Amino acid sequence: MVDLYIMRHGQSTANRDNIFTGWSDVALTEQGIAQAKIAGQKLAQANVQFTQVHTSYLRRAIQTANIVLEQIDQLYLPMRKSWRLNERHYGALRGMNKDTAKEQFGAWQVQQWRRSYVAVPPLLSRPEPKRQYPLGLEPRGESLEMASVRLLPYWQDVIAPGLRQGQNQLIVAHGSTLRALIKYLEQIDDADIMQVEVDNGSPIHYQLDQQLHIIKKEFI
Numbered sequence: 742m743v744d745l746y747i748m749r750h751g752q753s754t755a756n757r758d759n760i761f762t763g764w765s766d767v768a769l770t771e772q773g774i775a776q777a778k779i780a781g782q783k784l785a786q787a788n789v790q791f792t793q794v795h796t797s798y799l800r801r802a803i804q805t806a807n808i809v810l811e812q813i814d815q816l817y818l819p820m821r822k823s824w825r826l827n828e829r830h831y832g833a834l835r836g837m838n839k840d841t842a843k844e845q846f847g848a849w850q851v852q853q854w855r856r857s858y859v860a861v862p863p864l865l866s867r868p869e870p871k872r873q874y875p876l877g878l879e880p881r882g883e884s885l886e887m888a889s890v891r892l893l894p895y896w897q898d899v900i901a902p903g904l905r906q907g908q909n910q911l912i913v914a915h916g917s918t919l920r921a922l923i924k925y926l927e928q929i930d931d932a933d934i935m936q937v938e939v940d941n942g943s944p945i946h947y948q949l950d951q952q953l954h955i956i957k958k959e960f961i
């Protein structure tokens with residue numbers, strides 16, 4: 742048996758302001774910092790010893806991971822960052838207020854963009870290259886399915902091999918990338934993933950067997 746813990750970052754400034762975020766690199770709010778501390782304290786109570794921590798290239802997740810590691814007294818652990826764990830890219834929606842988007846496009850359409858597996862948000866006219874992403878890597882917008890396709894190689898190549906060796910892993914990532922991972926792990930179908938929500942700063946514990954089948958799932 743091995744332990745996998747996954748958690749979404751604490752509240753970001755964009756979460757607070759109800760703004761589509763995606764790959765925008767926004768910081769945690771005071772509330773987000775407090776959520777990360779509480780999550781870390783809960784993990785400390787669970788007394789779990791991790792081998793490795795995985796997070797994205799985005800500061801809200803990295804900040805959260807650091808706070809959690811401090812709380813569990815495991816700041817020494819290797820932290821691996823990957824763009825594959827980045828939030829789903831919200832394309833031309835990023836920076837837009839979610840209520841404004843509902844007024845402009847309708848609540849049904851916005852809900853499809855936010856929660857369906859296949860809906861692709863309006864795309865950016867061109868990618869916006871940044872130093873941390875090799876040229877052309879940053880997408881122009883992603884459906885949950887597209888995010889899943891670029892996330893799962895990281896699961897298969899990096900996280901799953903560690904788990905198979907009995908090494909407990911912690912993933913600190915984002916609402917949509919974690920929904921994609923939950924869909925994969927729990928074999929949730931495309932329609933039902935619409936209902937799955939992942940809250941800020943709330944760790945989920947999976948106890949897995951040698952084949953990485955779920956023995957137990959609990960919300961910490």
Ligand SMILES: O=C(O)[C@H](O)COP(=O)(O)O
Binds near residue numbers: 761763828915
């Ligand atoms: O990128 C975002 O805006 C958030 O991380 C998640 O937002 P959502 O709940 O609208 O998918």
